[in-house]
Amino acid sequence: GENVGLHLPTLSVQEGDNSIINCAYSNSASDYFIWYKQESGKGPQFIIDIRSNMDKRQGQRVTVLLNKTVKHLSLQIAATQPGDSAVYFCAEPPGNTPLVFGKGTRLSVIA
């Protein structure tokens, strides 16, 4: 079953502002997390991952924060652009079993 869930189904952000997308997980033994982005009509695209031995990982304009105490992940997008409009999923690769997706958070960027 699902081990991860998402707090908000939709998020609207002004272009240029920062976006924060949140995710909760239930399995305290989880040690690896991935954020995916799915644009309309496309398959999910890997954005960034983080292992449980880290609290923070930065990519290009994206940062993932992991709070193991409260079992919470967040994806921060700096200077949000129209091209960031998509559905974002957090996922916990459960070893040999396939990823099960939650509903995702739809990010809409207002120009």
Added chain:
Amino acid sequence: GAVVSQHPSRVICKSGTSVKIECRSLDFQATTMFWYRQFPKQSLMLMATSNEGSKATYEQGVEKDKFLINHASLTLSTLTVTSAHPEDSSFYICSPRGSHLDTQYFGPGTRLTVL
């Protein structure tokens, strides 16, 4: 990241016909292939899992005789929707995984419309 292709990207067919969707992992060997489908405004739903050279395992509610999966090689898997009906219209996405990878990558998807 890994490169995954799907063909066709879009297909429209008449009710009762069969449609084959190909998924290729271009730069790694996919020992496991997952097939998902996604209806409008919904999340991805796992349909089946196949390991190279073995029969696929289907999720509950997915008809194995209707959705035929072939995973005969480490770089190619096919999903055939047999006797398609309008309710099979959906976005089909493959997701290969290599034996040494934690990460699942995804194909670009195939939009199937059954008239």
